[in-house]
Amino acid sequence: MPNDYLLTVISNIGMISLIALSAYLLLISGEISFGQQAYFGISAYAGAIATTLWGWPLWVALLFGSSLAALAAGLIGLLTLRISGLYFSIATLAFAEMVRLSLFKLTYQVEIDGELIGPNGAEGFGEIRWIFDNDVSVFEYTLLIYSVLFLVLFFLVLIERSRLGMIFRMLGQDPLLTRVQGLNPVRYKVTAAILAGFIAGLGGALYAHSFTYIEPQIFNIMMGVHALAYGLIGGLGTVLGPLIGVAIDIGFLESVREFQGYRMIVFGGLVALMLIFMPRGILDEKRVYWLKSIARRWFRA
Amino acid sequence: MTDFLQNCIDGAMFGSGYALLALGFTLVFGVMKRLNLSFGPSIMLGAYAGTWVYLNVSQNVLLVVLATVITTVAVGIYVERLCFWAVRRDATIASMVSSFAIWMQLEEVAMHLLPERTYPFPTFFTSTVIDVGPFFVRSEHVSMFLLTLVLLALLHLFLFRTRPGLALRAVSDNPLASTYMGINSSNILFLAFAVVSVLGGLAGFLILSADSQVTPFFGLWATFKGLIAMMLGGMGSLPGAILGGLLLGVVEANAFWYGGPVIRDISAYLLLFMMLIVRPGGLVGQRIVAQQQAADERV
Numbered sequence: 001m002p003n004d005y006l007l008t009v010i011s012n013i014g015m016i017s018l019i020a021l022s023a024y025l026l027l028i029s030g031e032i033s034f035g036q037q038a039y040f041g042i043s044a045y046a047g048a049i050a051t052t053l054w055g056w057p058l059w060v061a062l063l064f065g066s067s068l069a070a071l072a073a074g075l076i077g078l079l080t081l082r083i084s085g086l087y088f089s090i091a092t093l094a095f096a097e098m099v100r101l102s103l104f105k106l107t108y109q110v111e112i113d114g115e116l117i118g119p120n121g122a123e124g125f126g127e128i129r130w131i132f133d134n135d136v137s138v139f140e141y142t143l144l145i146y147s148v149l150f151l152v153l154f155f156l157v158l159i160e161r162s163r164l165g166m167i168f169r170m171l172g173q174d175p176l177l178t179r180v181q182g183l184n185p186v187r188y189k190v191t192a193a194i195l196a197g198f199i200a201g202l203g204g205a206l207y208a209h210s211f212t213y214i215e216p217q218i219f220n221i222m223m224g225v226h227a228l229a230y231g232l233i234g235g236l237g238t239v240l241g242p243l244i245g246v247a248i249d250i251g252f253l254e255s256v257r258e259f260q261g262y263r264m265i266v267f268g269g270l271v272a273l274m275l276i277f278m279p280r281g282i283l284d285e286k287r288v289y290w291l292k293s294i295a296r297r298w299f300r301a
Numbered sequence: 302m303t304d305f306l307q308n309c310i311d312g313a314m315f316g317s318g319y320a321l322l323a324l325g326f327t328l329v330f331g332v333m334k335r336l337n338l339s340f341g342p343s344i345m346l347g348a349y350a351g352t353w354v355y356l357n358v359s360q361n362v363l364l365v366v367l368a369t370v371i372t373t374v375a376v377g378i379y380v381e382r383l384c385f386w387a388v389r390r391d392a393t394i395a396s397m398v399s400s401f402a403i404w405m406q407l408e409e410v411a412m413h414l415l416p417e418r419t420y421p422f423p424t425f426f427t428s429t430v431i432d433v434g435p436f437f438v439r440s441e442h443v444s445m446f447l448l449t450l451v452l453l454a455l456l457h458l459f460l461f462r463t464r465p466g467l468a469l470r471a472v473s474d475n476p477l478a479s480t481y482m483g484i485n486s487s488n489i490l491f492l493a494f495a496v497v498s499v500l501g502g503l504a505g506f507l508i509l510s511a512d513s514q515v516t517p518f519f520g521l522w523a524t525f526k527g528l529i530a531m532m533l534g535g536m537g538s539l540p541g542a543i544l545g546g547l548l549l550g551v552v553e554a555n556a557f558w559y560g561g562p563v564i565r566d567i568s569a570y571l572l573l574f575m576m577l578i579v580r581p582g583g584l585v586g587q588r589i590v591a592q593q594q595a596a597d598e599r600v
Contacts, residue, residue: 080577082578086536087532087577091573101566221521225398265406268406269406276399279395280392
């Protein structure tokens with residue numbers, strides 16, 4: 001049985017990977033979103049309310065929270081269709097901050113066992129007791145997180161190998177080319193936004209039940225930009241890219257005690273240096289292609 | 302009605318600080334079409350250096366200003382070399398994320414430099430309330446407003462009356478054509494960063510001494526306010542930055558008066574979001590957006 005601290009780090013990596021994957025999905029289809037933390041947060045609150053206040057089973061709450069996040073993402077995707085590039089980034093940032101600040105005003109409490117429970121503005125939302133009530137150990141919950149993560153990864157790999165994934169990448173490389181091919185960029189942009197919102201939502205709902213306490217401040221811009229940075233560090237060539245980014249930051253730097261207090265100095269410098277030499281991350285499209293051709297040759301031999 | 306007008310006056314006064322920050326963003330964006338997210342944190346580091354001098358070396362205001370501005374410029378140049386000069390020119394996202402990574406770094410350096418949460422910042426202005434008819438204004442806001450006007454005039458002189466200013470505008474207008482005219486755009490980038498950092502350092506000093514304290518949140522705050530003000534006015538437009546700053550100040554002052562701090566922040570973001578959807582070019586920058594779109598269509 002691995003110890004609890006290690007498990008917390010591992011489950012953290014899993015949950016943050018989900019938001020990193022959602023930022024990655026938008027990155028490869030050519031949009032830089034600073035606002036994925038909004039969907040993470042919406043789903044965290046919605047999912048936690050569903051299990052704690054309404055007594056729903058976890059998997060229904062997960063789907064509920066993520067669907068709500070996907071809905072919001074689709075709406076924002078539709079609203080921001082006309083703008084792209086930096087304008088899109090700032091618009092998503094503005095939306096995410098609006099969501100975060102609105103959570104400060106959200107109070108919805110229900111009396112359970114003589115105690116008022118539920119989100120209470122800046123006080124946050126504690127007592128998300130699903131794990132304790134259902135006697136789920138940290139280990140089991142980590143397994144659950146990774147099952148969800150692997151499902152999402154599997155799904156993303158399928159997308160990348162399909163026509164849809166091809167179109168996403170084409171949209172990222174050259175929107176004009178997509179239009180020339182007779183494809184409607186609008187449809188695919190909104191699809192990408194909805195999928196990304198859903199994936200971030202899964203991470204958020206899992207996060208709320210893992211930490212049992214959430215507050216608006218968690219879902220700030222730092223989370224969103226980190227999510228973005230993970231994909232750029234790990235590489236935009238494959239779905240494994242964001243996971244590598246998360247593993248480097250949380251798994252390595254946050255856990256090694258020598259870096260305590262200097263983590264950001266190290267991480268920041270590392271990222272800046274890396275982006276000079278590899279602007280699209282460690283595993284970018286070229287290197288992935290190169291690795292694949294090596295693998296192919298190796299298997300044929 | 303009196304309340305509303307009073308809020309507008311306060312907002313405009315404070316908005317002049319926003320306008321200075323927005324000018325910093327818009328100048329850099331105009332020259333290189335990339336966003337420098339660590340602009341706010343570099344100002345914060347400058348302010349921390351100023352505070353450090355104030356606490357440990359001397360109470361002389363001029364020295365504090367010098368320390369603030371020089372540190373801001375030094376940090377600005379560090380950011381420029383690492384995140385913009387060294388990164389490939391077409392990697393817009395990489396530069397932005399890299400400047401964000403440096404932001405994290407700067408914030409932690411500031412924490413190590415001055416480990417407590419808040420520090421006093423020297424007040425340069427004496428605080429008195431001046432009555433103007435039914436309205437009143439705080440003297441430090443008036444001095445901030447006036448100093449902003451002076452800085453704007455100086456910036457205008459630099460941009461429109463000197464050769465480096467002309468070169469900077471040329472690069473901003475059309476990078477390719479300016480290269481053909483023999484302008485070294487890398488040098489101009491460096492120059493733009495230096496000018497912007499001086500501006501930022503002074504803006505930071507003015508805002509903080511009206512506030513008389515500096516906290517680690519100032520970096521985030523400065524980046525956001527500058528960004529919002531710039532986008533409201535129109536990305537890349539100089540008059541837009543000023544208008545955007547004033548508009549943001551007025552809206553925030555009124556929202557704060559009628560709804561409190563959370564409503565103030567929400568309304569600022571809501572305004573920005575609506576503006577971006579309806580008019581991505583902001584108040585006066587629609588021409589810049591149209592130009593970019595036209596360039597895309599040509600390709």
